[in-house]
Amino acid sequence: MTEIFRRPKLAQELAKQLLKPSVLDLGLRSGLFMFGPHGTGKTTFLIRDLAPALEKGGALVVYVDLCSAPQRSSQDMVEEAIREALSERESEALGSELDIVIDGLGMPGGATIAEVLKTQVDRAKSDIVLIIDEAQEAASTQEGQGIMKALKAARDAINIRLETPGHFMLIGACSDQAACIKMTTDQIQAFYGAVNMTYPLLGKDYVAFLLARLQQEGHCNLPTLEIAEQLFRAVHSKPVELIRALLQFQGPTAIGSSSAEP
Template sequence: MELNQIWHCPRPELAKRYLALLQAGPVVSTTIFAPRRTGKTVFLRKDLTPAADAAGFTVAYVDLWQTRLNPGIAIVRGLEEALTPRTLAQRALHKLHEPVKKVKASGSAGELKGAIEVELGDAKKEATELALRIEELVVKLVSKKKLLLLVDEAQELARNKENELMAMALRTAITKNSDKLRVVFTGSSRTQLANVFSNSTAPLFSVGATVQEFPLLGRELVEFVAKKFQVASGRTLDVAAGWTAFQEFHQQPEPFLSVVVAMLMDPSLTFERAVATEKAEQDKEENHEGTWASLDAMQRQLLLLFANDPHAKPFGKAALAKLAKALGVPSLAPSDVQYSLNNLKSKTIISKAPGGVHTFESAAFERWVRTLAPVNP
């Protein structure tokens, strides 16, 4: 279990806002964006799910990150789990009166509740059966009560043509059951989310509504953790220093909580040393040096430019002159920069946020580029 699920900082008001938006009428679904490890999943499971339960929804959760190569399996699994009664008595009645129809499944899909079985021999047949099963399960669920479908890391629906077929199945289910079905998509890549929702040829074009920025946890998390730390250890965690470190981690709860847990495990460890160790672990885990080595000189210079100034205009005269000087060439054309920028986007290293700001997909890699990357690559 992730640390931010164990030391969960509740966000009931934010959950109420999302529910109010979905129940207002015009909006059937919405999409929220935030980088990975910033608390989206925990919010869905720990805040939005219980709020939706209390509001009379059945909630189905789908994690596409764990089943990136076959999202259809993940969607069916999430819907099957939502359909499965929770108590022993309910399960007994369910078996007697409403057995779940099985679909054939692949052994590589893992253990799935509801004994989902899929035949993988014919990809088209598999996709068709999964699409029909998704629609069947949604109809069965909404016949009982309102359904809130939570689809985590939805950018995976644009990974390949097979995944796009599952996105189209979702689109059909949403369109046909818009009176009793509400959907929240999340994503951690702006570029890939655009391929799912925003581009005119996207499989869920207009279905995900406007992609909204997910409000990150702020100083309230540091204060919450400081109280937990004091109760657990009898020691004091400096909130001001904690807030500074949390910002350095780009307000990602998991690395910040790892720092605090390290201090609980080793009372002699200082906060500053724990922070430095966690940063080094992040750099090693994500292999920033390997990513850097895979880029050409122009791509590296662009990353250095954006790491130090996200608002930089890469096609402006000043930026072109700066890039040309760093590369040791007389001049650069905007087309030269555009080519490298497109490559960085296709590698999901950089994306363009609203307002023209170029942001890193990985906050840890951004910090590494800004502080540790060679100035003259």
């Protein structure tokens, strides 16, 4: 039994909306900002489910978590993530011309993010999706707002063309709901007008998966699925908190015996 709860259907649906949008989904190309509280499995979904689904659809996916290195600026982290992802792609396929452009990203007199991403799209003839986890961090500083403006410039330079071989899309995942809404509704924000959505919380299928895994590991005295689901909702759909609640059914010797990763 797999150790990670997967959400392939949700990931495939969202990837299709992003990469092959219907008329009603075209607004996603302006940007997608997703709110999900801390500890609800949002990051796991982005990395383990959504990114692979986007890559399967032919997109180059760049992921960066702005809270992974609090001492660093949002601009440095985004630029480094783009350089690393594009350099890896170049080493596999496209040759040295774009390497020179990539190396200059973030350097004085070097290429802008818009120039680098546009060159990549034109050469690879594919989409680029940048996933920024904890995106609200970029809105809290002047340099962070600057990198968001640079990403908007890249979006416009690539997506507005009459004929483009690919598109650039931004997914901003936020754990602060007010900040997430502000990034798409405040006219001074770079991605004003982008789509805002709430991360679909884990549900009964996750609870059933967890109970089955615990049973397989030999845990006894587990609650019924209905009671476990009620516990999950009571702890705001947070896997770690559900594990703690279930441990009460096991006794003190069971503490720490199971992983809470969704």
